[in-house]
Amino acid sequence: MTFGILSTALLTGAGLCVVVAVNRASARAEAPPEVAVTRVAALEGAPRVVFRNTEVGSRYGLVSMVSLADPRGPRAFTDVPCDRVYASAGTTSCLRTKRGLATTFEAVELDADWRAVESWGLPGIPSRTRVSADGRLLATTSFVTGHTYMQVGFSTATDIREVGGRDLGNLEAFALVVDGRRVRPADRNIWGVTFARDDDTFYATVATGGTTYLARGDLSARTLTTLHEGAECPSLSPDGSRIAFKHDVGGTTPHWQIVVLDLASGRESTLGGEKRNVDDQVEWLDDDTLLYGLPRDGEAGVSDIWQIKTTAGAAPSIFIEQAWSPSIVRS
Template sequence: MTGSGTAGLTGRTRWVLVSAAAVLLFGGAAIFGIGAFADYQGQQAQSSEVVTAEAGSAGIAAVAGSDADAPRIVFRNTALGEGYGVVAAVPLTDPSGPRVLSDVSCDRVYATNTYEMCLRVNRGVVTTFTADLLDARGALVKSWPLPGIPSRTRISADSELVSFSAFITGETYASVGFAINTQIAEVDGADSGTLEDFALTVAGSRVTAADRNIWGVTFTSDPNVFYATADSGGRTWLVQGDRAARTLVAVRDGVECPSVSPDGTHLAYKKVVSTTPTTTWTVAVLDLATNEEVVLPEPSNVDDQVEWLDDSTVIYGVLRADDSGDSDVWAAPRDGSSAPRLLIEHAWSPAVIR
């Protein structure tokens, strides 16, 4: 959050203020809610643009075929028409084939074979925001209120930890002075609380400025260790977090929304390539052993948290220039050896279930 008047507040106190602001946000959301709900209904009131197969209440267990454990890619369906905004799946072996639609609507989704994290804008006369943990059949396991527009979410590979972020003001990463809240929670245990309560250190010095933000968590094989983005004073850093010590230590400048490769050897992330007239990003990949960075030859603006198709390929959503409500998922080799290729049309927020 911005403003010198909050410089001495702790993360806990700031979260109380954030919650109060969220109440005001919810109370004043009627006009937004009516418009958003009407737009959402309009996007669904036509035939779908893609070949689909209904899965009903099967949730993330659904996949084209009879094997519910088959490797697949789960994503938010952005094809205009019936099924717009619901969680969908395609077989990992046939990403361009017919997609199975669930009956679960999400604005941001991530999934493992056990759980699904569904960040929602609950559209209505008064709009609210939630982070919902669902089981493989789409049943609600846990729910957390969000203070604004959903942003990022992840689940650890062992399905024991979840993270979720939301904008407090409803702005975006390209906004000046945006504010965001991020939390980590144990599925069967305690919440770690807002990451603003963690001690942030950059170049050996503690950063206590009130405008700091942390988002874009990615988990490692160590349940205590994660990576994320930290921001303060117009600068961003890749930070390594320690849940037990409640610390965040900057390890690289200019990195946003990291994603650890399945084998734990590389990090993919967003990298700023322009700030004029608005911020635009491309995808870069860091070799954690050599500290060598490769910038991928991606010509489009990538405002997504990268996912890994396998240890050598990244995938990510790109908004369509002709329709802000639609997007596609692209794939690219991590070494930048070839141009990105279209993987799934009319899709967003992909998660690979191997």
């Protein structure tokens, strides 16, 4: 076979593969949802779980919710697409990618009726977001360079804002105290905020000098003080006594396990019942149970929310199928 004929055959075959892939993707995107559906109004005002729907179909990526009492029951869909979402006390933070001739990224603050109150650009790919328990503070993290925490040389931007008020700025501008000493490293990265209930204290990951730390932040003093090594993406328990985070136990390739730290004693507990790589900022279902997202093997873009008790030897189980980025809303 001549080179010209071979090239034509290869290009034709590649073209057919693309057409088949596009047709399959279109058919999946247009498929009706398989999950049971209810109205948003039927779930609002009662305890519920707000999350990103990952069921492949016409509602993929929309902010959704289910009853907290029946998390595997009917789900309600908003018309708001998000890559990451977090809701609390009538405020929702939505981070998303805007695709077009030039791809951009934005954060949107939504009110209790799912209306956009304010939006602003993000400098990179959406990664993490949290809203304080009273809905007054909002934090966002985006990747400025790199695509995941598994890449060497990634850079993040993390900001805290007052809902409906001031932008409190990038946390890299806060004074940093490492091991009791004020430092000014050029290589600092900060991500994964979790808020305490006083609207002044927060916790976050700080990475500098090749080490990651759990740090306590003080908004009024504009300081970050390291507390504990090896902690990433912290999440403060509802009673404020413990922090769950992911800890890298891998070698050349990161592999994260869930660890729970008792703040008073400094004692760590690794949740060894979950052996898979949990690359997520966990959410507390209650003071004894954690939620986190895991991608499905062999199903691109589909993920499930899992749960695990914080007691020794606990095993994980499915909490909500075809879902991602959960938050617990109790009223």
